[in-house]
Amino acid sequence: METVSGRSCKGCTxxxxxxxxxELEKPRATWCTHCHVKxxxxxxxxxxxxxxxxxxxxxxxxxLDERWNPAKSKIVLTYEKRHTARLSVHVDPGRAxxxxxxxxxxxxxxxxxxxxxxxxxxxxWEGRKVIAVLPDRxxxxxxxxxxxxxxxxxxxxxxxxxxxxFVVDRDDPIAQAIQTEARN
Numbered sequence: 509m510e511t512v513s514g515r516s517c518k519g520c521t522x523x524x525x526x527x528x529x530x531e532l533e534k535p536r537a538t539w540c541t542h543c544h545v546k547x548x549x550x551x552x553x554x555x556x557x558x559x560x561x562x563x564x565x566x567x568x569x570x571x572l573d574e575r576w577n578p579a580k581s582k583i584v585l586t587y588e589k590r591h592t593a594r595l596s597v598h599v600d601p602g603r604a605x606x607x608x609x610x611x612x613x614x615x616x617x618x619x620x621x622x623x624x625x626x627x628x629x630x631x632x633w634e635g636r637k638v639i640a641v642l643p644d645r646x647x648x649x650x651x652x653x654x655x656x657x658x659x660x661x662x663x664x665x666x667x668x669x670x671x672x673x674f675v676v677d678r679d680d681p682i683a684q685a686i687q688t689e690a691r692n
Contacts, residue, residue: 509563512570520579521545523564526598526633527584528654531556535654537601537635562586565595575611582606592660593628595619601635616641624671627660640673649675657682 524543528536542551549555565585566576578584582600587593597616599607607616620630620641630641638649640658652658655678662669676682 509561509568511563511567515567517548517567519546520577521548522578522582522600523562523584523598524549526600527562527586529556529558531558536598536633581612583612593623593626594658595623595628595630597630597632597641599632599634604634604637607632607634617643627662627671629658629660629673631658638675642671642673647673649673 521543524540534540542549544550566572582603584598586596597607621643623630624643632639636651638652640647640649652675657676659674659676659682661672
């Protein structure tokens with residue numbers, strides 16, 4: 509993956525705290541035991557493939573200015589396309605409301621409008637608490653477990669399509685349909 513010229517992870521290890529690492533069975537919102545905070549990975553070179561492959565949004569999106577640097581903003585952006593196009597905004601729980609401050613909030617809302625056009629999602633993770641950002645509102649989804657899915661639905665309202673987001677368990681028929689679709 510191509511990174512923005514002049515940007516590096518130096519001095520930032522926030523992804524090692526905020527993101528889950530399945531190969532290490534590390535849950536989200538906890539420091540990785542292999543992380544030397546602000547210095548880097550103690551097992552660099554033998555670290556998990558998912559860590560090797562990862563670059564946050566700040567590293568790959570040249571439209572984001574220095575204010576989006578995770579070491580400063582306390583926000584790590586990730587782009588996912590596993591089940592649906594999703595922009596995840598991972599926020600340090602110690603600065604949980606920072607995403608509602610400018611310049612972040614207005615940009616996150618613009619992304620929500622863009623995502624809605626393709627039934628994508630903008631999801632804010634404040635530790636384990638999850639908030640879906642929709643063009644017209646925010647929806648608190650509570651804590652979402654790793655074995656659950658966040659699903660977008662569209663209903664027709666008096667003013668046209670209305671998006672909603674909800675959580676389903678892995679054994680829910682909706683989740684099973686998503687998993688079947690992902691395999692095909």
